[in-house]
Amino acid sequence: MARVAALNAPRPSPPFPRFAPVARLRPVALVQPGTDLPGAPYAAVERDLPDAGFAAEVSLSSGPTRYAATWDGTRVGLVTTVAGRTRPHVSRRHGRAEDPTGLALSLTGPFLTAWTREGERWVARAVVDLDEPGAPGGPDPHDEGWLAGLTADGDRAGCFGQLGLRDVRVVTDADGTPCTDDGRVLLTATSAGPGGFRTGHTSVWSLDPDTLDLGHRGDLFFRRPERPGVLGDHATHLVRDRGVDGGVEGDRWLVATSTWGDFDRRRRARVTTTVATVPATTDVTRGSHVLDTVALRLPTPPDSVGSWDPHLVRDGDGWWATYVSASRFFRFHPVVAQGPALDRMSLRASATGRTATEGPTLVRRDDRWWVLASDGRDGPRAHRARYPVLDLDLHQHGHLDAAYPTNLPWPSLVDLPGRRPLLVGFNGAAYGGPLLGYGTHGALVVQRAGED
Numbered sequence: 001m002a003r004v005a006a007l008n009a010p011r012p013s014p015p016f017p018r019f020a021p022v023a024r025l026r027p028v029a030l031v032q033p034g035t036d037l038p039g040a041p042y043a044a045v046e047r048d049l050p051d052a053g054f055a056a057e058v059s060l061s062s063g064p065t066r067y068a069a070t071w072d073g074t075r076v077g078l079v080t081t082v083a084g085r086t087r088p089h090v091s092r093r094h095g096r097a098e099d100p101t102g103l104a105l106s107l108t109g110p111f112l113t114a115w116t117r118e119g120e121r122w123v124a125r126a127v128v129d130l131d132e133p134g135a136p137g138g139p140d141p142h143d144e145g146w147l148a149g150l151t152a153d154g155d156r157a158g159c160f161g162q163l164g165l166r167d168v169r170v171v172t173d174a175d176g177t178p179c180t181d182d183g184r185v186l187l188t189a190t191s192a193g194p195g196g197f198r199t200g201h202t203s204v205w206s207l208d209p210d211t212l213d214l215g216h217r218g219d220l221f222f223r224r225p226e227r228p229g230v231l232g233d234h235a236t237h238l239v240r241d242r243g244v245d246g247g248v249e250g251d252r253w254l255v256a257t258s259t260w261g262d263f264d265r266r267r268r269a270r271v272t273t274t275v276a277t278v279p280a281t282t283d284v285t286r287g288s289h290v291l292d293t294v295a296l297r298l299p300t301p302p303d304s305v306g307s308w309d310p311h312l313v314r315d316g317d318g319w320w321a322t323y324v325s326a327s328r329f330f331r332f333h334p335v336v337a338q339g340p341a342l343d344r345m346s347l348r349a350s351a352t353g354r355t356a357t358e359g360p361t362l363v364r365r366d367d368r369w370w371v372l373a374s375d376g377r378d379g380p381r382a383h384r385a386r387y388p389v390l391d392l393d394l395h396q397h398g399h400l401d402a403a404y405p406t407n408l409p410w411p412s413l414v415d416l417p418g419r420r421p422l423l424v425g426f427n428g429a430a431y432g433g434p435l436l437g438y439g440t441h442g443a444l445v446v447q448r449a450g451e452d
Helices: 004-008 144-148
Strands: 019-025 030-031 042-048 055-063 067-073 074-084 085-088 100-110 111-118 122-130 151-153 156-162 165-170 185-189 199-207 214-224 225-230 233-243 252-258 273-279 286-291 306-315 318-327 331-339 346-348 355-363 369-376 386-388 396-399 412-414 422-426 446-448
Touching: 030 042, 030 100, 030 185, 042 055, 042 151, 055 100, 067 100, 074 111, 074 122, 100 156, 100 233, 122 355, 144 225, 156 185, 156 446, 165 233, 165 412, 165 422, 185 214, 185 233, 199 233, 214 252, 214 273, 225 355, 233 306, 252 306, 273 318, 331 355, 331 369
Parallel strands: 214 286
Antiparallel strands: 019 446, 030 156, 042 100, 042 156, 055 067, 055 151, 067 074, 074 085, 100 111, 111 122, 165 185, 185 199, 199 214, 214 225, 233 252, 252 273, 306 318, 318 331, 331 346, 355 369, 369 386, 386 396, 412 422, 422 446
């Protein structure tokens, strides 16, 4: 009876200010400055073209396998050499470039892409999906042995950077407090690649809350227990945990992420959640890291075909988690779970009336927990293109008074003492030219509280 009375009680108004956009940030890089070839299948090489009339080439090689991007003065193509067989790959519609100043090749998961720098932008001119039937085949691009032998021929080479950023989360202490470094708040994001889910990876950034200067800090890649290789799993929450979980005490990082790195709706239509546990003596917020994971078995409704977007907080002696559950691809809604340890969680609530709601985030404000989420434009009319504010039973208490960008921007709240809160989302703006499909988004959209 007490629970029924509580659920029927008047719902408090959400204690969140009004937000308005103040900046759009999009740091595009094919080769991430200051990085080396990462030992993961997310690499790139560039060459400057001082005169567009001369032929040029860049390549990535390991053992007898060689992938190259070529420029003959008129057209761009890819050349693959696998098992002694060399094959050209040229796009008739998109291969021609006008006066390029740079040539590049990227390997992002199974996607090879040839690029030209035209003005200030990189444009994709040829693509090969190594997983497609009829593709040249070759070694598994996730194989660590093959990746360890990867070399590049060009002016610059290193870890693939990003075409855009999405799935932004604030790096937090386990109690939900934002992690900062020298006054800058730390963020994780999905670094967008040129080919959808399999070409993205997790990156770490810092944001100055006053100047809104955004800086790259590192990249995270993952191993999974059920399959070999290194993957660019993403949609990640990075947590600094200094407490006790299930009797285990210590200072550590928890890296909860979604297994999008090999998602293919045609062949591998399944997404789950994993967690890596890393001693705090390893600074996973800087540099490139390959992390070992185990399954994070978060409870889901019986009809669930996948779960993603984890967000974790510790409250007292237990944990809360919110994440997405899908009844089919792509029909999804937020859920909430709680338990004494991350491997002993029980389902608390499931918002099955929502069908396109993502990015649920636990936020503590005015001494109570709230769940912020993102209602996409494909949801029911009552749940569309807004940031709903929900309680822990996923009952709605209004919505954030904030601009709602395109796509499904997550509501990442940066609430630091002595500063006006920020809301960091993203939009669906594509990059890289018409050859590329879904997945090259987006720009970060930063909103500040109290702006006119």
